[in-house]
Amino acid sequence: MARITVSVKIFAIAVGLLLLMSIVALLTARMTRTVDAQLRTVAENYDPAADQLARASASSLERALWLRRVLMEGLNDDAQVNELADAKKKMEAADAATTAALQQARKHINDQIADPLDFDDNIKLARLDAQLEMLVMRRDSDFRRLIDAAMIAAVAHDRAALDRILPELDRERDLLTTRLQQYRDQMQDISAHALNGTRAYQHQTLQTSLLMLLVAAALGLTVAAAVTMGVVRPIRRLVAGAAAIQRGELDTVIAVTSRDEIGQLGDAFNKMVDELRAKERIRSTFGKYLDPRIVEGLVDRPELLSAAGERRLMTVLFADMQGFTSISETTTAQALVTIVNRYLTLLSAPVREHQGVIDKYIGDAIVAYWGPPFCDPANQAIQACLAALDMQRELDTLRAELPDLLGVKRYLPTIAVRIGIATGEAVVGNIGSDLTKNYTVMGDTVNLASRLEGANKFYGTELLVNEATAMAVQGRIELREVDRFLPVGKSEPQRVYELLGPVGNTPPERLARRERFVEGLELYRAAQWDEAHAVFTALATEDPTSAIFAARVEQLRQEPPDNWTGVWTLTEK
Numbered sequence: 001m002a003r004i005t006v007s008v009k010i011f012a013i014a015v016g017l018l019l020l021m022s023i024v025a026l027l028t029a030r031m032t033r034t035v036d037a038q039l040r041t042v043a044e045n046y047d048p049a050a051d052q053l054a055r056a057s058a059s060s061l062e063r064a065l066w067l068r069r070v071l072m073e074g075l076n077d078d079a080q081v082n083e084l085a086d087a088k089k090k091m092e093a094a095d096a097a098t099t100a101a102l103q104q105a106r107k108h109i110n111d112q113i114a115d116p117l118d119f120d121d122n123i124k125l126a127r128l129d130a131q132l133e134m135l136v137m138r139r140d141s142d143f144r145r146l147i148d149a150a151m152i153a154a155v156a157h158d159r160a161a162l163d164r165i166l167p168e169l170d171r172e173r174d175l176l177t178t179r180l181q182q183y184r185d186q187m188q189d190i191s192a193h194a195l196n197g198t199r200a201y202q203h204q205t206l207q208t209s210l211l212m213l214l215v216a217a218a219l220g221l222t223v224a225a226a227v228t229m230g231v232v233r234p235i236r237r238l239v240a241g242a243a244a245i246q247r248g249e250l251d252t253v254i255a256v257t258s259r260d261e262i263g264q265l266g267d268a269f270n271k272m273v274d275e276l277r278a279k280e281r282i283r284s285t286f287g288k289y290l291d292p293r294i295v296e297g298l299v300d301r302p303e304l305l306s307a308a309g310e311r312r313l314m315t316v317l318f319a320d321m322q323g324f325t326s327i328s329e330t331t332t333a334q335a336l337v338t339i340v341n342r343y344l345t346l347l348s349a350p351v352r353e354h355q356g357v358i359d360k361y362i363g364d365a366i367v368a369y370w371g372p373p374f375c376d377p378a379n380q381a382i383q384a385c386l387a388a389l390d391m392q393r394e395l396d397t398l399r400a401e402l403p404d405l406l407g408v409k410r411y412l413p414t415i416a417v418r419i420g421i422a423t424g425e426a427v428v429g430n431i432g433s434d435l436t437k438n439y440t441v442m443g444d445t446v447n448l449a450s451r452l453e454g455a456n457k458f459y460g461t462e463l464l465v466n467e468a469t470a471m472a473v474q475g476r477i478e479l480r481e482v483d484r485f486l487p488v489g490k491s492e493p494q495r496v497y498e499l500l501g502p503v504g505n506t507p508p509e510r511l512a513r514r515e516r517f518v519e520g521l522e523l524y525r526a527a528q529w530d531e532a533h534a535v536f537t538a539l540a541t542e543d544p545t546s547a548i549f550a551a552r553v554e555q556l557r558q559e560p561p562d563n564w565t566g567v568w569t570l571t572e573k
Contacts, residue, residue, distance in 0.1 A: 013224045020216035027212055031205040037117055039198055045115065046191035049108035053184035056101035059094050060180055064173045066091035088151065099136070105187070106132050119194040128186055135179055234262040238269055250277045309429030314371035315384040315421060315469060316446050317356070318453035319347060319391060321364040322416035322462075330413060331406070338405050339398075339415075340364050346398050347417065350390035354383040359440050369441045371428065381423050381472035385499055388419045388463050416462065420452025421499075423468040451487040451570075452496060458570060459483065460544025463499035470497040478506040480514040481521065482545060486569045493567040498545070513543055524549065525566035529557035 066088075109129045113122050147169070153161035237254050244252040252273060256266040321327070321343060328336050344361060351358055351368045355375035359367040368387075370380035395417055403409045424445035430437040452464040459482050470479050478500040486493045500506050500514065520535030533553040539546035552568070 010227075013220075013227055016223055017220040020220050024209065024212045024216050028205070028209040031201075031208065034117075034201065034205075041112065041115060041117055041194070045108045045112035046187070046194050049105045049112070050184060050187040050191050052101045052105035052108065053180065053187050056098045056105065057177065057180040057184055059098035059101055060173075060176055062094040062097075064177070066094055102132055102136055109187075119197045121190050121193060124186075124190055128183060128190070131179075132183060135176070135183070230258070231260075231262060234258065234266055238262075238266060241269060241273075245273060245276065250280055309427045309431070311425050312371055312428050313377060313380075313424070314369050314426040314428060314441055314445060315380045315423045315472075316426065316441060316449040317351070317366070317368045317370075317384050317388060318420045318449045319366040319368075319388075320418050320453055322418050322457075323414060324364045327413040327415070330411075335406050339402070339413075342401065342405060343398055343415070346394040347391045350387040350394060353390070354387040356384060356387055360438075367446075369426070371426075371441075381421075381469045382476050384421050384423075385465065385469065385473050385477050386502070388421060388499060389501060391417060391419065392462065418453050418456035418461075419463045420449045420454070420456065421463075421465040421469050422446075422449035422452055423466060423472055424448070447489075448487070448494065451490070454572075455485065455487070455496065455570065458548070458572075459496075459498075460548050461498045465497050465499060467495040467497070470495075476503055477501070478503055478511065478514075480517060483521075484525075484567045486567055488570055488572065513539055513546075517543065517546060520546070520549065524553060527556075527560070527564050529553050529560075533557065 106129055109125050109132075113125050113129070149161070149165050153165060234254075234257065241252045241254045250273060254266045254269050254273075256263050256270070321340075327339070331339065340363075343364065344366065347366055348358055351366070354370075356368045356370050357374050359369055361367075368384075370384045371377060375383055395415060399415060402412050402415070406412065422445050424443075426441045426443040426445040428441050429439070431440050431442060432438050448466055452466060456462055456464055461482065464482065465473075465479070470481075473479070479497045480500055482496045482498050484493050484495050500510050516535060516539055520532050520539070523532035523535060533550055536546045536550035536553060540550050541547075
């Protein structure tokens with residue numbers, strides 16, 4: 001299929017319309033010239049012939065008057081010879097004028113008969129010419145004879161001869177006048193018929209021109225509309241395809257029916273859709289291994305692949321299944337995989353719902369982070385804490401599903417989760433080799449989150465956060481300060497807090513225990529061992545953390561430390 005560009009199509013439409021208009025103009029001009037020729041013929045032949053016949057009729061009457069004058073002078077005995085001669089001369093001049101007019105009339109008639117442009121009246125003209133010829137012959141014979149006889153009688157003053165000739169002469173004169181009038185009327189009728197024919201042809205020319213103009217316009221518009229639709233239809237398909245793509249219908253394919261620029265655009269559109277489908281397959285496939293937002297960034301923003309590490313304020317979460325080792329020892333491999341997959345599915349959902357990014361799975365552990373560009377930096381700590389609270393609630397769902405997952409109702413494993421959250425500076429970027437990279441976070445904040453997750457087992461808690469996180473969520477999350485401790489491998493002590501629940505949605509008894517625990521903690525830091533022990537012992541039955549502190553205070557009371565600062569050093573991760 002030859003390639004015809006849109007510009008060529010548009011130019012062809014213009015040329016076609018111009019050609020049609022030119023043909024109409026030429027036909028109209030040709031018909032107009034025919035009308036002009038007909039009008040010229042009427043003016044040069046028909047009208048002059050009628051005029052000459054009228055002149056012949058007038059000259060014939062004038063000749064008759066001068067003949068009457070001659071005859072009257074002849075009857076007058078006292079008439080002068082010169083007067084008679086003058087009247088005779090004028091009569092002869094009028095007679096010559098009549099003859100000349102008739103000859104000119106016949107000439108115009110014969111010229112029209114010989115003209116190829118006629119009005120289908122040559123037969124009438126020929127008949128009229130024959131009648132005029134007969135008239136001339138008769139006038140030149142009988143009428144001329146009578147005139148000659150009358151003139152002889154007039155010169156001889158023969159009254160008796162004149163009285164005999166005059167009636168016959170009057171009859172011939174009247175007959176000649178009548179026939180001249182008839183022939184003139186016939187010529188006028190023929191001329192009027194020719195003029196009416198010209199007018200009719202002129203009207204027909206106008207109608208034909210208008211009809212050809214309408215036909216040319218309709219034909220041109222039809223062709224232009226067909227070509228235009230051939231251009232517009234693919235554009236409409238492109239618009240519909242773009243709308244379908246916007247709705248997410250990536251199976252859309254545009255039919256390409258031309259090789260012009262629109263066809264090239266359709267090919268480009270289909271290729272673009274193919275790339276979008278490929279990118280969507282990448283998102284769908286790798287979204288199961290990486291956070292979809294990271295996949296989207298890698299697919300849609302390739303510059304992210306070469307992004308250098310940046311220091312940003314981030315919030316990092318570590319979540320680990322409590323007692324995973326014992327569970328793995330008491331369940332089959334298939335059951336363990338089923339439990340872990342369901343566990344990771346349920347606990348990953350809150351992270352994504354609260355704009356977090358799951359960095360990786362380490363066995364049963366979940367590592368996630370919050371921060372720019374994936375969420376609002378001002379709300380990242382709050383989102384992380386809300387996700388952690390929701391993860392605890394998702395465990396209730398998993399516990400309810402365990403009988404169905406394992407196919408047993410007794411001796412079900414105990415499943416719990418320990419979560420550590422830390423907010424602080426971290427390095428964010430692509431980490432890895434030239435062949436394999438991971439867009440992740442690293443640094444002291446990440447390590448601290450891991451230490452906080454592990455510290456839960458030393459404090460009997462499930463959700464621990466560092467001081468920066470606690471400061472960021474004040475007023476939104478209920479917290480309890482647990483301790484100031486020195487993690488393994490750290491040189492600076494950390495204040496650690498336990499998440500209790502959202503403000504306004506935390507059981508009052510937990511808040512009451514928190515107040516009593518804070519009192520005991522202050523006594524503990526003040527080295528008032530007996531008073532602190534009493535407070536923690538009173539709370540120990542309902543609060544595992546208080547029980548741990550009661551045992552710790554008992555140890556400190558037995559072996560009081562030197563230079564007590566209230567900081568507890570952990571010896572295990």
